[in-house]
Amino acid sequence: MGKLDGKVAIITGAGSGQGRAAARLFASEGARVVVGEVNQDTGRAAVEEIGAAGGEAVFAHCDVSREAQVKAMVELAVDTFGRLDILYNNAGLWFAARGKYRPGVTDAPSPLLEDNIWEATIGVNLKGVYLACKYAIPEMRKAGAGSIINVSSIAALRTGRGGNSDAYTAAKGGVIAMTRTLAVEHAPYQIRCNCIIPGAIHTPLAGPFTPEYEEAVRQSIPLGRWGQPEDVAKMALFLASSDSSWITGQFFVVDGGYTAV
Numbered sequence: 028m029g030k031l032d033g034k035v036a037i038i039t040g041a042g043s044g045q046g047r048a049a050a051r052l053f054a055s056e057g058a059r060v061v062v063g064e065v066n067q068d069t070g071r072a073a074v075e076e077i078g079a080a081g082g083e084a085v086f087a088h089c090d091v092s093r094e095a096q097v098k099a100m101v102e103l104a105v106d107t108f109g110r111l112d113i114l115y116n117n118a119g120l121w122f123a124a125r126g127k128y129r130p131g132v133t134d135a136p137s138p139l140l141e142d143n144i145w146e147a148t149i150g151v152n153l154k155g156v157y158l159a160c161k162y163a164i165p166e167m168r169k170a171g172a173g174s175i176i177n178v179s180s181i182a183a184l185r186t187g188r189g190g191n192s193d194a195y196t197a198a199k200g201g202v203i204a205m206t207r208t209l210a211v212e213h214a215p216y217q218i219r220c221n222c223i224i225p226g227a228i229h230t231p232l233a234g235p236f237t238p239e240y241e242e243a244v245r246q247s248i249p250l251g252r253w254g255q256p257e258d259v260a261k262m263a264l265f266l267a268s269s270d271s272s273w274i275t276g277q278f279f280v281v282d283g284g285y286t287a288v
Contacts (some may be wrong), residue, residue: 029057030268035108037061037100039091039159040118042069044230045178047076048256049115049263054082056264058113061104063089065118091118091155092147101162111166113267116159116177116202120151121195121232145194152198153205160209164218172217176266177206178259179224181282203278210276219275221266226282229253249284 036053040046042064054060054077062077062084064070070086077084085107087100104111122144156177167173182192183199206222213220227233227244245253262281265271280286 029055030264030270031113032057034058034112034267035061035104035110036113036115036267037063037087037104037111037159037163038115038117039063039089039100039155040065042066042073044232045225045228045256045259046115046117047073048260049117050077050084051080051082052257052260052264053113053115053267054084055080056268058267059108060084061087061100061107063087063091063100063118065090090151091116091159092150094158097155097158098162101159101166105166110170111163112170112173114159114163114167114173114175115263115267116156116175117263118151118155119178119180119232120148122148148194149198152195153201156202156205160205160220164209164213167213167218168216173219174267174271175206175209175218175220176263177202177220177222179203179206179222179278181224181226181280181286183224184280184286206278207276214275219266219271221271221274221276222278223259223262223266224278224280224282225254225259226280226285227253228256228259230256247285247288248282249288252283254281254283 031053036058038046038050041050041062050060050062050073062070062073067088074084074086087103089096089100179202180199182196203222206220210220259281
């Protein structure tokens with residue numbers, strides 16, 4: 028018996044990194060998975076990978092900042108699998124800051140960001156979470172319960188300089204606040220909403236990587252290693268499953284101890 032037997036899950040940004048690890052894990056635990064992904068190649072590859080392992084998944088081409096595409100993704104989940112139980116708002120966007128060990132990265136101007144960078148960052152990281160919840164929650168009410176898992180960032184707890192820190196921090200801080208509001212508003216319908224706050228996870232979003240950059244980050248983490256996508260996926264599984272049935276409105280830092288220092 029899997030922890031998610033009989034459940035239907037939407038995972039956004041599931042074509043790579045944390046989202047793809049979660050899609051594999053959720054499917055292995057019995058969930059039927061909707062792979063929401065803006066990149067069609069990686070999204071379809073994730074579906075094929077799940078199918079090859081004996082799981083069940085379908086691809087939804089979705090830019091989470093576009094309402095019509097989010098609505099269509101939720102409709103696909105219900106039309107294909109008959110219900111919706113889990114929403115994992117994992118899709119994210121970050122314009123990396125150039126640092127001592129990251130040559131060649133183009134800084135966005137800060138604190139006054141170019142409008143397109145601000146809008147894109149807020150659109151994916153905050154508006155996208157709102158839109159997915161907007162369309163998923165009515166379906167969860169029909170199902171009688173649900174679990175929403177949002178992804179913030181340690182940037183919401185410890186900000187930095189340069190890059191698009193202003194927009195990214197604002198968006199990820201907003202995700203934490205929205206999580207609490209949604210949890211309280213929808214608790215009467217047995218819809219739980221929690222938030223994961225990842226630290227330095229070794230995914231394409233955190234790159235580009237140089238040996239010096241990887242080592243500098245590693246040394247800043249008390250547990251002595253970068254996080255892997257599976258570290259976050261396991262927390263997401265806990266929050267998606269009945270193991271966390273009396274937990275809502277909370278955030279969980281998964282950072283190897285970085286913010287404890």
